[in-house]
Amino acid sequence: MIGGLVALKIDPTIMAQLGAGRRTVVITGTNGKSTTTRMTAAALATLGEVATQADGANMDAGIVAALNVRRDAPLAALEVDELHVPHVCDAVNPAAVVLLNLSRDQLDRVGEINMIERKLRAGLERHPETVVIANCDDVLMTSAAYDAAHVVWVAAGGGWVGDSVSCPRTGEPILWDGPHWRSTGSDFARPEPDWWLDSSYLYGPDGVKVALSLALPGNANRGNAAQAVAAAVTLGASVEDAVAAVSTVSEVAGRYSTVQYGSHSVRMLLAKNPAGWQEALSMIDPDVDGLVIAVNGQVPDGEDLSWLWDVRFEHFEGVQVVASGERATDLGVRLTYAGSPHTVVRDPLKAIASCPPGRVEVLANYTAFRDLGRALARETRDV
CATH class of the missing domain: 3.40.1190.10 (Mur-like, catalytic domain)
Incomplete structure (x- = not known):
């Protein structure tokens, strides 16, 4: 810009x-x-x-x-x-x-x-x-x-x-x-x-x-x-x-793209507000090997994360969920109240690595998505 x-x-x-x-x-x-x-x-x-x-x-x-x-x-x-x-x-x-x-x-x-x-x-x-x-x-x-x-x-x-x-x-x-x-x-x-x-x-x-x-x-x-x-x-x-x-559009600025990171095939999804999160959550494959949810609270994201309580996180049964991002603790509290078993790993790259080998879905808000995309690009370029 x-x-x-x-x-x-x-x-x-x-x-x-x-x-x-x-x-x-x-x-x-x-x-x-x-x-x-x-x-x-x-x-x-x-x-x-x-x-x-x-x-x-x-x-x-x-x-x-x-x-x-x-x-x-x-x-x-x-x-x-x-x-x-x-x-x-x-x-x-x-x-x-x-x-x-x-x-x-x-x-x-x-x-x-x-x-x-x-x-x-x-x-x-x-x-x-x-x-x-x-x-x-x-x-x-x-x-x-x-x-x-x-x-x-x-x-x-x-x-x-x-x-x-x-x-x-x-x-x-x-x-x-x-x-x-x-x-x-x-x-x-x-x-x-x-x-x-x-x-x-x-x-x-x-x-x-x-x-x-x-x-x-x-x-x-x-x-x-x-x-x-x-x-x-x-x-x-x-x-x-x-x-x-x-019909030819397959990804938008990295959204919906899949990246190989070590033993994990990582699909990236972006969500920024309750409506977007609800739609993105419906796209999660229930058979994936891991789900990383990454949330930041920087100015581009909106510093008020009270909207987390408007999103339904109650339906992750049988999926290993990892709360991540700068506001991982806030997200972890919300997941606890939703009755969703999870671990907390603040660094999204380490959160992905903590999942079992195989397919991992990553659902992240704006700056968490941006920063993780850059980190994955560096890691895969250096391999």
């Missing part, structure tokens, strides 16, 4: 200059931004060269750096931090904005989630020509997009509803009936989706039905792919080409 930081100091309008003349898709949400951005970039690449971030740097400096690397690219797929979306949209005037989901994350930095929804809603109001690709299964993102002039609704899934118990517009309770929801105090309700999924197919407008088989695991990634395809089709890609492109 250093180039972007310097450029912004020299000229604060540089983002608008670099964004001019491109057809841009902005992707935002609490979880899945990097994955959906990678998928959107792959789908848009069927139309032409795409400027995008490769490493998830989703604030101003990272966005400027990404646009600068591909100055002549006619298309852009930009991952944008939720708080930065309004002014980034003002700068690049996107053709489309993808709204994934909203849930609690880094409360010490961003505050309560309803405030984010209101800021997104106000930001979109300034861009009436922008097409909004919104997840209609997420109450808060639906609210942010509800008044937009051009909305493509995608039933991308919403496994975490703990932050959507009340209507963001009226404060009245949200009532759920299967996948459908509505506010008890107004006509605010789940819109009919234009795109939706089942376990095998993606369905879309005008009778579209195409097989969707991904290299990435989990239902959340199928929802991410659906929104990426919808965004690319909105900009002119064919459904078949877009689906084929998103």
Whole structure:
């Protein structure tokens, strides 16, 4: 990001200059931004060269750096931090904005989630020509997009509803009936989706039905792919080409990758907040030989780890669990109350080494994931 930081100091309008003349898709949400951005970039690449971030740097400096690397690219797929979306949209005037989901994350930095929804809603109001690709299964993102002039609704899934118990517009309770929801105090309700999924197919407008088989695991990634395809089709890609492109994405900045470390085959998973942890935990193979859960509490992670008590750690039966990371003791307390037998090994590399030989799943939050990835790269390079 250093180039972007310097450029912004020299000229604060540089983002608008670099964004001019491109057809841009902005992707935002609490979880899945990097994955959906990678998928959107792959789908848009069927139309032409795409400027995008490769490493998830989703604030101003990272966005400027990404646009600068591909100055002549006619298309852009930009991952944008939720708080930065309004002014980034003002700068690049996107053709489309993808709204994934909203849930609690880094409360010490961003505050309560309803405030984010209101800021997104106000930001979109300034861009009436922008097409909004919104997840209609997420109450808060639906609210942010509800008044937009051009909305493509995608039933991308919403496994975490703990932050959507009340209507963001009226404060009245949200009532759920299967996948459908509505506010008890107004006509605010789940819109009919234009795109939706089942376990095998993606369905879309005008009778579209195409097989969707991904290299990435989990239902959340199928929802991410659906929104990426919808965004690319909105900009002119064919459904078949877009689906084929998103299906090739197999890892995102090391996430979901597998690394051989000594006698252990290590698969890396990232989770950063209760909603993300709940989804990632569902991807854990119950037959693995070991599970390392690594948690830090640095500024990028959010220093308040009270969210650990919102995550269900109760279902690890027959798996050797190791609590690790800078906040391993906090995690160990939570696992104890969950009735999950575990050991505590603060160093994630040593935690992996303590597991029986074979397959080890590592589930880590942001800085723990980053630091362990670097450590594994050094260890495997030196072998």
